[in-house]
Amino acid sequence: MELFFFIPIALLSVLLAFGVVFNKSPIGSAVSLIGMMLCLAGVFVIQSAHFLAILQVLIYAGAIMVLFMFVIMLLNLKTAEDTVWKAREHNTLLSVLTGFLVLGLVYKLVEIATDANFGPGMPVAENFGTTEMVGAKLFTDYVLPFEVASILLLVAMIGALVLAKTKTD
Amino acid sequence: MTDIIVDLIITLVKIGFILAVTVGFFAPILTWVERKQSAIMQDRIGANRADIMGFRALGLFHILADALKMFTKEDFIPDGADKVMHTLSPIIALVPAIITFAVVPFGGQYTLFGKEVSLVISDLDVGLLFVFAIASLATYGYVIAGWSSNNNWSMLGSMRTASQMISYEVAMGLTIIGVLMVYGTMRLTEIGAIQENFFRWGIFLQPVGFFMFFTASIAENKRIPFDNPEAESELVAGYFTEYSGLKFGMFFMAEFIEMVTIAALITLLFFGAWHVPFLGTATLISLFDFLGATGSNIVAMLFHVGVFFAKVTFFIWVQMTIRWTLPRFRYDQIMNLGWKILLPLSLANIVVTGIIILALA
Numbered sequence: 001m002e003l004f005f006f007i008p009i010a011l012l013s014v015l016l017a018f019g020v021v022f023n024k025s026p027i028g029s030a031v032s033l034i035g036m037m038l039c040l041a042g043v044f045v046i047q048s049a050h051f052l053a054i055l056q057v058l059i060y061a062g063a064i065m066v067l068f069m070f071v072i073m074l075l076n077l078k079t080a081e082d083t084v085w086k087a088r089e090h091n092t093l094l095s096v097l098t099g100f101l102v103l104g105l106v107y108k109l110v111e112i113a114t115d116a117n118f119g120p121g122m123p124v125a126e127n128f129g130t131t132e133m134v135g136a137k138l139f140t141d142y143v144l145p146f147e148v149a150s151i152l153l154l155v156a157m158i159g160a161l162v163l164a165k166t167k168t169d
Numbered sequence: 170m171t172d173i174i175v176d177l178i179i180t181l182v183k184i185g186f187i188l189a190v191t192v193g194f195f196a197p198i199l200t201w202v203e204r205k206q207s208a209i210m211q212d213r214i215g216a217n218r219a220d221i222m223g224f225r226a227l228g229l230f231h232i233l234a235d236a237l238k239m240f241t242k243e244d245f246i247p248d249g250a251d252k253v254m255h256t257l258s259p260i261i262a263l264v265p266a267i268i269t270f271a272v273v274p275f276g277g278q279y280t281l282f283g284k285e286v287s288l289v290i291s292d293l294d295v296g297l298l299f300v301f302a303i304a305s306l307a308t309y310g311y312v313i314a315g316w317s318s319n320n321n322w323s324m325l326g327s328m329r330t331a332s333q334m335i336s337y338e339v340a341m342g343l344t345i346i347g348v349l350m351v352y353g354t355m356r357l358t359e360i361g362a363i364q365e366n367f368f369r370w371g372i373f374l375q376p377v378g379f380f381m382f383f384t385a386s387i388a389e390n391k392r393i394p395f396d397n398p399e400a401e402s403e404l405v406a407g408y409f410t411e412y413s414g415l416k417f418g419m420f421f422m423a424e425f426i427e428m429v430t431i432a433a434l435i436t437l438l439f440f441g442a443w444h445v446p447f448l449g450t451a452t453l454i455s456l457f458d459f460l461g462a463t464g465s466n467i468v469a470m471l472f473h474v475g476v477f478f479a480k481v482t483f484f485i486w487v488q489m490t491i492r493w494t495l496p497r498f499r500y501d502q503i504m505n506l507g508w509k510i511l512l513p514l515s516l517a518n519i520v521v522t523g524i525i526i527l528a529l530a
Contacts, residue, residue, distance in 0.1 A: 027254070027316055034309065054295045054302050062305030063338060069312050070331040073324065130294045131355055 006046050013039030026072045030065060037061040049129040175284070183290045187270045190478070191426050197232045199425040199485065204231070206486075207493045235418075242414035247319055250411065254317035259412065259419035262310025265303045266426040272296040273433050274358045276443050276473040277450055279466040288443075288474065289358055296357035297345060300434065301338075304389070307423065308334045311391075311398065314420070315408035326407025329500065330398040334389060336507035341385035343515035347378040347522045348438050361442030365449050371439035377518050379439045381511055386431040387488065388507070390424060394495040395503060432484035433477075440480055443473035 016039060019032030037060045044053035127133045138146050201216065205228060208215025216228035224230075246255055276288030293299050308331065315327020351374040352360045364370050372379050388395040399407030409420045436442060444450075450469060457465035498506070 025251075027251075027313070031254070031309075031313070050293065051295055051298075054298045058298060058302035058305060062302055062308070063335065066305075066308050066312065066331055066335055069309070069316075070328065070335070073312075073316060073328055073331070131298075 002046055006043065009039050009042040009046070013043070027069070030068050030072060033068075034061050034065050037065070047129075048124060051129055051131045051134045179286060180290060183288070187273075187275075187290065188267070191267060191270060191429055192422070195429045195485075196422045196425045197236070199428065200235060200421070201229055201232050202485075203489060203492075204228070206489050210490075210493045239415050239418040244414045244416065245411070247411045249319040251317040251319075254313050255411075256416070258310045258314035258317060259416040259423075260310070261313065262307050263419045263423040263426070265307040265310075266423045266430060268303050269300045269430050270433075272299050272357055273430070273437065274361050274442070275433075275477050276470055277362060278358075279470045280462065281466055281470075282463055286470075287358060288470070292356065292358050295355055297349070297355045297360070300357075300430075301342060301345070304427075304430070305334070305338055307427075310420075310423070311408050314412070318408075318411035320411050322404045322406075323408050323410045326398045326400075326404050326410070329400075330391065330408055333391065333395065333398060333503060333507075336504060337385045337388040337511070340507055340511035340515050341382065341389065343512065343519065344378050344381045344385060345438075347375050347515070347518045348382075350519070350522050350526060351375060357437060361437055361444075364441040365444050367441070367444075367446040370441045375439065375518070375522070377514065378522075379435070381515055381518070382438070383431075383435060384506075385511060386434070387491065388503070390427045390431060392424065392428075392488070393492045394498045396497055397500050397503060400497065428485055428488055429481065431488065432481040435484050436477060436480040440484075443477040445476055 013036050016032045016036040020029045020036065023029040023032055037056060041053040041056040041061070044050075044056060125133075204216040207213075216231045217225050219225070219228065219230040219234040221230055246252055271290045272293050274287070274289035274292070278285060278287045280286075311330040311334075312327045315323040315325075315330070318324075348360075348371060349355060351371075352363055354360060354363075391398050397407075398404075399409065401407075404410070409417055412420060450473075453469045453472065454465045457468045459465075460468060
């Protein structure tokens with residue numbers, strides 16, 4: 001039953017992820033990205049992490065992508081030309097390094113896939129994935145990472161403000 | 170097995186009811202109400218030209234005339250427009266408006282024929298967040314509509330939509346936190362049930378929150394005084410300039426259904442949901458005890474649904490009155506209201522609510 005929902009959603013999200021990369025118009029890419037995020041929310045729901053799924057829709061699909069769209073429209077980006085894909089010589093080192101990164105990623109993926117338990121899943125607690133439980137975990141077990149992340153966001157916000165201010169003066 | 174089938178039938182009935190009420194009743198009737206109320210407020214006669222064999226029925230036949238016109242008009246897609254996106258965007262705008270009703274309860278819990286029936290399609294633990302998450306997706310409908318039309322007026326309209334929606338979503342989300350703090354739950358059915366006690370109505374617990382929520386939600390719906398995205402005196406019709414026929418109708422319908430959503434949420438969060446002051450569900454059921462267990466429950470259910478939609482109708486009326494009273498705000502005024510007044514006020518509201526909750530605990 002789970003697979004019945006998971007397989008189409010997973011396939012669609014991979015398809016849309018390719019759409020983000022290969023779409024010629026920037027808005028098309030953005031729309032694909034939104035669709036992919038909604039699919040991810042669907043995967044979260046299948047994992048009975050309802051709160052996470054809703055936040056995925058609310059924050060990524062609902063808020064951040066609207067800003068992306070806004071910026072794309074503001075800059076009035078045009079459809080990409082066909083000749084953009086070209087290897088540049090001075091990027092060789094960077095490309096090789098990226099290649100190694102991808103190799104590492106593939107290795108990790110294979111490792112996870114071989115270690116994965118494909119048997120029947122473990123039963124989860126009754127209140128798993130509810131707002132209450134996520135909140136309790138966040139403010140007890142993970143309070144330090146939570147606060148560090150908050151401070152990081154605050155710093156980023158102030159940094160953005162300072163950067164914007166010096167430009168307008 | 171029969172249990173599943175019974176549950177399925179009950180859910181289908183609830184979905185059918187919600188669709189009938191929103192798409193079937195409120196959306197068309199509001200097109201008429203909008204014209205008639207504006208006519209009364211401006212001392213005009215109002216829509217009364219459409220008649221069938223001389224009968225005018227207060228202009229109600231205009232609904233039929235509108236529907237006929239929308240179905241038969243040419244569906245025009247401008248030159249150079251992105252055809253797929255142009256067709257898709259009215260759907261993206263309309264569908265979320267309807268889906269939000271999946272978690273909105275329109276009555277409490279009743280025992281019918283020995284079975285507990287809760288008057289909500291899906292009772293989610295994250296109900297309130299679900300409404301905002303889905304409603305925020307509608308933004309794309311408006312933004313893509315303007316972008317795909319290949320028209321500068323539309324483009325300006327959708328840019329204004331994007332910035333306005335983002336600004337007011339922030340204020341709205343922070344306002345809701347105050348509501349969550351006083352009720353201690355996001356489950357909309359629980360929020361409704363708590364308000365059986367008249368002194369626990371949201372308007373008493375979150376008076377400032379109510380006004381901020383109402384303002385932000387009207388801004389989210391882009392109606393006057395916040396209708397900069399369509400501003401017909403500046404941008405022709407903003408993001409839907411290039412839409413005709415049924416696609417234009419879908420944008421219109423989305424706006425009216427969102428009005429119903431806003432009214433339903435305000436009723437649910439601030440005005441006692443389906444409850445009447447000082448008349449608890451248990452008292453209500455015992456009043457009709459002579460009808461038997463199921464009979465009294467049915468009466469209570471019908472009464473509560475009636476009360477809920479009466480309140481919803483009242484708040485739709487309030488929105489209409491605001492729409493035909495105020496002039497359009499300037500763009501910078503809208504941004505100032507969102508970022509410099511509503512946002513700090515909603516943050517202060519959270520702090521004050523927190524202090525009061527701590528003091529009372």
